Amino acid sequence: MAKIAIMGLGVVGGGTADLLAENREKIRAACGEYLDLKYGLDVRDMPESPYRDLIVHDIAPIANDPEVSIVAETIGGVKHAYDYTVRLLGAGKSVVTSNKQLVSEHGAELLALAKENGCRYLFEASTGGGIPVIGPLSRDLSQNEITEISGILNGTTNYILTRKRDGGVGFETALAEAQQKGYAERDPSADVEGADACRKISILSATAFGKLIPPDKIHTEGITAIRQSDVSAAASMGAAVKLLGRAIKRGGECFVLVSPFFVPGKSPLAHADGVYNAISVTGNYVGDVMFYGRGAGAKATASAVVADLITAKTDASPVPTWEPAGEDFPTEFDSFVCPRYLAFSGIERNAVRVVFGDVTFLSGAEGEVAFITPAGTERECADGIARLSAGGGQLLSMIRVYESGERPEA
């Protein structure tokens, strides 16, 4: 029997404790032994909690207990979570976490510390909620050169965009709905401005490429500027607007970004709706695979935390390490190539053709000229926008168009 501690008995930590109890026999079959909760670290006393007798308010009893070999960190944030994690890994105890901020900011250091001390630092629950994706990338797909990861990584924004498309519901109303359903935080800025997806693509990118790009070095756009008419323009060409986190290796270049994209209906990412997340991975042997499921919620996230507790017991593969990102990694974002959707007022189609060449016009809202550009770099696009603006045009929207390497051939 192995003894476990959970730090932070909030929504995810509480769900983890529940799962350990409810699916106890399943876990024993997977691990070869029971995983028993011995401590719950929390600032609160929680007299109503079924775990009240296990509560401690200090890290010392956990760090000093030789019976405890694995600890789940579901505190969130950096301050306490970082200190506790360093202390536990330093004591040779494996730590599993749902804390995307901590992993995206300090993952390289914490993995190195785990390796040094012969234990593990695992973070399946930090990305994609319950969806197995860090595990599959680290194990089932580890023999592939990964060339791309593109994912819908934030449920709140995907809910808002889905409601915009299917119900014509405005941003504020859809956000209020998402908050009412418990999907969105009271302060939704990290969701709608892309910071949450940014942390997650930073973690996925590091898992695939072995180099951690800090979130503040990742080009990040949110969904607050997306208009109803943009969503309709996408639908008119059989596409859906999705906020994607993308990490792409092409030749010697590597791009990591978060931005809204027009995703063509041929891509399975276009059909991951509502609060669901979906992560597409391309490898040099496996081709395209996609992982889909609930990206948040107590039970789904607890599933990922417990998956890591089991992994900490049963995985004998080498602990990976992440290098810090250098000067050339990622590549300067100005060189990123894709087609783009643009909407302008105050210009004629002819001017567009002169500047952008062989575009495809869409039926935009009244008084607008909306079109898809040929593939070009960020720099080329900015130049084109400047030229049309100098000619009296007013840019209303710019949304990139997703092109994946592979498509179903039928």
Added chain:
Amino acid sequence: MAKIAIMGLGVVGGGTADLLAENREKIRAACGEYLDLKYGLDVRDMPESPYRDLIVHDIAPIANDPEVSIVAETIGGVKHAYDYTVRLLGAGKSVVTSNKQLVSEHGAELLALAKENGCRYLFEASTGGGIPVIGPLSRDLSQNEITEISGILNGTTNYILTRKRDGGVGFETALAEAQQKGYAERDPSADVEGADACRKISILSATAFGKLIPPDKIHTEGITAIRQSDVSAAASMGAAVKLLGRAIKRGGECFVLVSPFFVPGKSPLAHADGVYNAISVTGNYVGDVMFYGRGAGAKATASAVVADLITAKTDASPVPTWEPAGEDFPTEFDSFVCPRYLAFSGIERNAVRVVFGDVTFLSGAEGEVAFITPAGTERECADGIARLSAGGGQLLSMIRVYESGERPEA
């Protein structure tokens, strides 16, 4: 450095050898050591093969070489593959396989033999080509009670159904296309009659529920009876016709079946098109997750074979075992409950309402009455069909309607 043997240097075995060479450093990072090919067992001499110097025609050198600890079996069929696998597992060597026939017919015995001899029998490549699904079920989701697995498990039939829907292409033409593209075998009967999907759902069901149901005990229907008008009727209600393998636990009941289904557009399974496969898994904590990718092909399948070679080196979890299915497992198929699409000629809508109650009529082909029944058992449906037939009706089609436990809420 670990020494590997591959039995059967055909399409998948050759791809496996290529992957071992091309992604050698990736594999070392994942395993902690190189995996080097020492033998390729084949009946042919293969003088043109890059692996010609490694070829042996007999199992003895592999079975007797203490340096070889893991062997890939990509022979297919049962006869030689079974004998060789028994001999190798008996000698304490792990075996990984792409052989769905062998796993679905003898998996329980071979897993027990592996456990007895302290080695592993792994079969990621037997189901879903390169898609990680056996690994995620065995590890990442092992802490969940699985309540349902529903998947598009055969690329040939999915290609044919996609072409029928998008191009109005007939069965024979679409099949010929699939053969020309190398998706379908020259003898496509195992694909189109459902036997291939049946083996795969047998393996998935055993992995999730721990009991192996032999393929001949699984209710299996193929796609040869599906008419263009059935596909159009599905499209008219926003659904797609998909051949699904399903394994479902509901209360004390368990159903395992292969049959075409109307899959509503809200389900991500409806959008897995062409030769792609998709497998949806529902667990009591994780909710719905889906795995999507290429279900066949040399490179994708090789990815899964090599994933298992790495797993054999690095996974320290207990070797699972499968019990044989008993009298009550699966439940009698007559009790399976779902709504159904029916198309009749020679009857009026009124007669349908009298027999099936609150149905939804679809605009069927001329002279047909097409409708969706309320959810009912197989037995109730057969009774209803018998009553309408007695009244002069002629049954043209019956296709079940897929209802999953969970749906995106937006």
